[in-house]
Amino acid sequence: MATRSVRTLDDAFRKMLDKETRPIPESFRRDSPIGPGPTFVPVKNYYSQEFFDLEVEKLWKRVWQMAAHEDDLPNIGDYLPYDIAGMSFLIVKSGEDEYKAYYNSCLHRGRKLREHRGKQADELRCPFHGWAWKLDGSIKQIPCEWDFPDLKREEQSLPEVKVGRWGRYIFINPDENCEPFEDFIGDLPSHFKLLPYENRYKEAHVAKIIRCNWKAANEAFMESYHVIATHPQILMGGAHDVDTKYDVFGNYSRAIRCGALDSAGMPQWDPLPEDGKMRLRNPLNGFVYVRIEEGLVEVTAPDGRTGRFDIQARHLEGDLTEVNPHLVSWAGGPLVEQTEFDKAIAEKAKKNEKKIHPRVLAAEIQRDALRNVVPSIADQVSDIEFTSIFFTLFPNFHPWGSFNRINYRFRPHGTNPNECIMECIYLAPIPENGEYEPCKEIHWLSADDDWTDAPELGMLAKVFNQDVRNLPLVQEGLKATAKEFVQLADYNETKPRHFQMLLEEWLSRE
Numbered sequence: 476m477a478t479r480s481v482r483t484l485d486d487a488f489r490k491m492l493d494k495e496t497r498p499i500p501e502s503f504r505r506d507s508p509i510g511p512g513p514t515f516v517p518v519k520n521y522y523s524q525e526f527f528d529l530e531v532e533k534l535w536k537r538v539w540q541m542a543a544h545e546d547d548l549p550n551i552g553d554y555l556p557y558d559i560a561g562m563s564f565l566i567v568k569s570g571e572d573e574y575k576a577y578y579n580s581c582l583h584r585g586r587k588l589r590e591h592r593g594k595q596a597d598e599l600r601c602p603f604h605g606w607a608w609k610l611d612g613s614i615k616q617i618p619c620e621w622d623f624p625d626l627k628r629e630e631q632s633l634p635e636v637k638v639g640r641w642g643r644y645i646f647i648n649p650d651e652n653c654e655p656f657e658d659f660i661g662d663l664p665s666h667f668k669l670l671p672y673e674n675r676y677k678e679a680h681v682a683k684i685i686r687c688n689w690k691a692a693n694e695a696f697m698e699s700y701h702v703i704a705t706h707p708q709i710l711m712g713g714a715h716d717v718d719t720k721y722d723v724f725g726n727y728s729r730a731i732r733c734g735a736l737d738s739a740g741m742p743q744w745d746p747l748p749e750d751g752k753m754r755l756r757n758p759l760n761g762f763v764y765v766r767i768e769e770g771l772v773e774v775t776a777p778d779g780r781t782g783r784f785d786i787q788a789r790h791l792e793g794d795l796t797e798v799n800p801h802l803v804s805w806a807g808g809p810l811v812e813q814t815e816f817d818k819a820i821a822e823k824a825k826k827n828e829k830k831i832h833p834r835v836l837a838a839e840i841q842r843d844a845l846r847n848v849v850p851s852i853a854d855q856v857s858d859i860e861f862t863s864i865f866f867t868l869f870p871n872f873h874p875w876g877s878f879n880r881i882n883y884r885f886r887p888h889g890t891n892p893n894e895c896i897m898e899c900i901y902l903a904p905i906p907e908n909g910e911y912e913p914c915k916e917i918h919w920l921s922a923d924d925d926w927t928d929a930p931e932l933g934m935l936a937k938v939f940n941q942d943v944r945n946l947p948l949v950q951e952g953l954k955a956t957a958k959e960f961v962q963l964a965d966y967n968e969t970k971p972r973h974f975q976m977l978l979e980e981w982l983s984r985e
């Protein structure tokens with residue numbers, strides 16, 4: 476590891492930036508590594524109800540958290556419940572460019588005021604006995620008010636929680652003594668200058684129940700270390716032991732999947748035959764996975780052994796018995812129609828005679844696509860800005876880089892420490908011609924649904940299937956372990972380490 480240290484990566488990254496032909500945003504030249512140090516996380520933190528309850532008290536009741544997007548509430552009177560760890564808040568568009576967040580509970584006998592998203596209400600009336608509030612939270616009507624002789628109307632406004640806003644996202648904080656939202660997010664917006672989040676709309680929103688603790692899922696999407704084993708098919712130009720630069724800044728962390736280093740000792744493989752069959756190769760060991768039919772995959776090793784496997788990667792026949800379950804899932808799982816972007820990438824990669832780095836190829840295609848939507852900035856965007864850059868704003872919100880659509884949020888499912896909700900939101904640039912239609916609904920998937928049931932996610936659905944295949948097994952493994960702790964890598968797990976450090980700090984606050 477000595478020869479492929481973090482410094483090697485930083486040097487290679489700087490050299491890569493120096494080669495760019497367009498101006499590089501200042502934020503890319505900022506180095507803010509986390510110090511090395513062993514990080515051990517108690518396994519109980521992922522399933523103990525006591526620890527979960529502590530998180531509710533010390534974290535969820537006090538931290539700024541992403542609760543909604545303006546596209547969820549386009550018109551005055553629109554509202555959206557935001558449920559978190561057994562609590563519920565009602566986000567309401569109460570006026571032109573004005574949003575309020577109320578405890579989602581009636582002041583009479585406590586019924587939840589709203590259970591679903593709703594549109595253009597002119598009042599918030601409780602469906603139990605009909606108490607009603609105006610959108611600004613003041614009491615409007617109490618049926619049989621004479622029967623509450625001691626009630627003071629001025630004390631019957633809906634209790635509010637604080638609202639913060641970043642780039643059309645609406646954050647809330649239930650702690651009335653919390654730090655200002657702007658201090659909490661710090662200079663995160665400075666990483667999004669050319670295409671700020673103010674200029675994006677919600678193109679898709681898919682939510683799915685996952686059978687694991689919210690932190691296990693949250694952390695699984697913070698590092699690219701797992702790409703080596705979980706998504707070998709997307710290794711950039713080879714298998715890198717370190718291909719991602721990580722930095723931390725206050726309450727957020729950043730990963731830039733730059734692929735600046737050449738793979739050390741990566742074997743070279745002949746191109747795969749093109750016979751119309753779905754096939755892919757694991758670049759690490761050369762095994763080739765071929766789809767025979769849905770749920771049935773044949774794998775051939777470089778030494779000629781073959782084996783057939785079901786979709787759970789159980790061996791069915793042949794002398795090859797052990798394969799990568801995620802590649803079986805990719806080859807044998809439901810097919811997803813390729814987007815124009817995926818097709819263009821595949822086409823360009825095939826014709827890539829000059830052996831241009833896949834990152835640069837992908838940048839060219841993305842720049843072309845951007846030119847059709849926001850022509851005024853497309854040619855200012857450097858190649859590095861189109862790569863996978865993923866931020867995590869503590870505790871659970873993951874806005875990807877300037878020109879990537881992905882945003883994730885991970886939150887507990889009710890008060891169950893063994894389940895969470897994963898959401899993938901695509902934010903697309905608002906076209907300069909002003910014509911766009913935001914997605915209308917949140918598309919919910921159950922724990923047993925396949926991500927490909929949400930075709931709006933494109934090929935990413937198949938990537939999620941690989942990630943999410945691990946997660947319930949992580950949850951079960953954490954309970955099965957003989958050890959008391961899990962251990963995080965010094966560098967490649969910078970972001971989970973940063974998250975755990977902040978969490979520990981929050982949970983130890985008075």
Ligand code: FES
Pocket residue numbers: 581582583584585586601602603604605606
């Ligand atoms: S509980 Fe809401 S009006 Fe009675």
Ligand SMILES: [Fe+2]
Pocket residue numbers: 695696701705706938942
């Ligand atoms: Fe992943």
